[in-house]
Amino acid sequence: MTKQTGVAPRLADVLAIVLGTEEIPLRLKAWDGSEAGPAGAPVLEFRSRRALRRMLWSPGQLGLSRAYVAGDVDAPGDVFASFAALSSTGKFAEPGPFRRPTVRELAAILKNAALLGAIGPNPAPPPEEAKLVRAGRRHTRKRDAAAISHHYDVGNDFYALVLGPSMVYSCAVWEDESTGLEAAQDAKIDLVCRKLGLQPGMRVLDVGCGWGSFALQAARNYGADVVGVTLSGEQATMAGKRVAEAGLTDRVAIRVQDYRDVDDGPFDAISSIGMSEHVGREQMPAYVARLHGLLRPGGRLLNHAISWNAGPTAPDPDSFIPRYVFPDGEMLGLAEMVGALEAGGLEVLDVEALRRHYALTLRAWVQNLEDHWSDAVQAVGEGRARVWRLYMAASALGFESGITGVNQILVQRPGGAEPPLRRTAWL
Structure with a gap:
């Protein structure tokens, strides 16, 4: 004592x-x-x-x-x-x-x-806490749109401070610790393009396209025609502006659209980078079936997602992440995700674990936030800035400890051209 x-x-x-x-x-x-x-x-x-x-x-x-x-x-x-x-x-x-x-x-x-004189009524939660209804069915289109809006529609200016010029909100790929965030994000997008085997004229769907960074690079560097879909209005507005400024409106289309409502397939390739965490375990078979149906035979899907490495568990609705960061989000284990993709009729071509890379990415984002703290507070308020500081710093520690991981799973719809004999084709 x-x-x-x-x-x-x-x-x-x-x-x-x-x-x-x-x-x-x-x-x-x-x-x-x-x-x-x-x-x-x-x-x-x-x-x-x-x-x-x-x-x-x-x-x-x-x-x-x-x-x-x-x-x-x-x-x-x-x-x-x-x-x-x-x-x-x-x-x-x-x-x-x-x-x-x-x-x-x-x-x-x-x-x-x-x-200590602390007895009293329960203080009201900070206004940054998600106000989604706890009862009722999760992952309806309306509720998913509200959950996405809570996290992503907090202001493009704020995300620009945290993410940097790349505007990529997913794990980067680092050559080593000194690579730098922008180069690491560029390397990640290029790696996805190569894994998908992109070629000029290929039609690509980017599910959860964010601020359009993958779509821009796939069109500019690989000659692909890209459809990007997001549920965030603010993301779509900025992504569309970036596409126009790059002179790529003839190659890239950005839509505010639920992936379940995309009906203009088939696509030669699909990227899903940091999106499937929002789908949920119960909806995963439907997610895989939908993307399978949008792929042409022989087309590839790259699913890049955070994984829960500590064993299967249901999300705790009274923990910080569901309440403040990702309402209704759910991480699956790697085995679960691979199993869902295979059960949906997709052949696994490659799995790459990037756990250490996400720890480096998150630490870079935290450093950006600290370096621009006063501007971040002015943009979204101190409470929201504190949410992101806690979320990103704690997440970095989770990746460093191995409780969480992140994996790129490359799959192909059977039929069409055979995949390369060796993964050196995209390394």
Whole structure:
């Protein structure tokens, strides 16, 4: 038991219960100026009693996340170090849904909250929390559009600050740690084009086209005719502007359209880069069937998606990512994704794991955010900027630890030309 006096020692006791550990791996600073926890450890600052009240009403990841987004809790030093310490012990280190405190643990939290004057009504969630209805059927067209809008329609100016000139919002491919984000994103898009075997005049569908970066490069460098579809109006507006500025309106068409409504196939190739995480496990067979039907015989599909490496699990709706970042999103394991593609009649040609590459990409995005913090806050507000800082830094740590991965799976619809004998054809 810590011997320090003031608010911080009791906060440390509460945080230890929430984290499921005997000793907290952080140095806590409380609103009264007191401190507790190991000297020299990463710092977590509790700025008000409201932070503790949030933990009382939601004693787990959600309560801490709400406190951080609202500014009731801060990590004033190295955010990676602070978030790594939080996620390294006890309940936060366990894969799957967060384990709720026991009745005895809740009583201990309540006692400390009462002693610190933090008892009160449940504070309203920060406005950045997704307002999708929790009840009802997921992945209807209307609900998917709302989920996509929550994440992507936060402002193109903000994404430009975070992503940089490439405007690519998926894992880059790095030659080494010194490659640089723009070169790594260019290399990723070029790799996808080569895996798809793009040739002049080929008709390509880009599912979840984002701000049009893949479509532009496929048309400009490979002579492909590309249809890009997205559910984000802001993405489509910017993508269309970029296409016009590049003089490629005769080769690239950008649509606000659900992939389920695309009816002008067949396509010679399909790219799905960072999109299938929004589909969900139950809808995956329909997703594969739809893309299979849009491919000509012999056509290739490249599915680039984050994977859950810690074993099959349902998403916890009360964790940070579903509430603030990707409503209704769901990561599948690599085996699940490969199985779904094969069950849908597609032949697997290649699988490439890019886990370490996404950690480097996310760290570059966090650095962009930190370098342009005041502009980001001006663009979307401090709460939204804090959501993205927490999400990207914590995600980088997840990839570095191996809990999450990201994979490019190349498949082909049977029929037509045979694939190359060796994968050296696209390396």
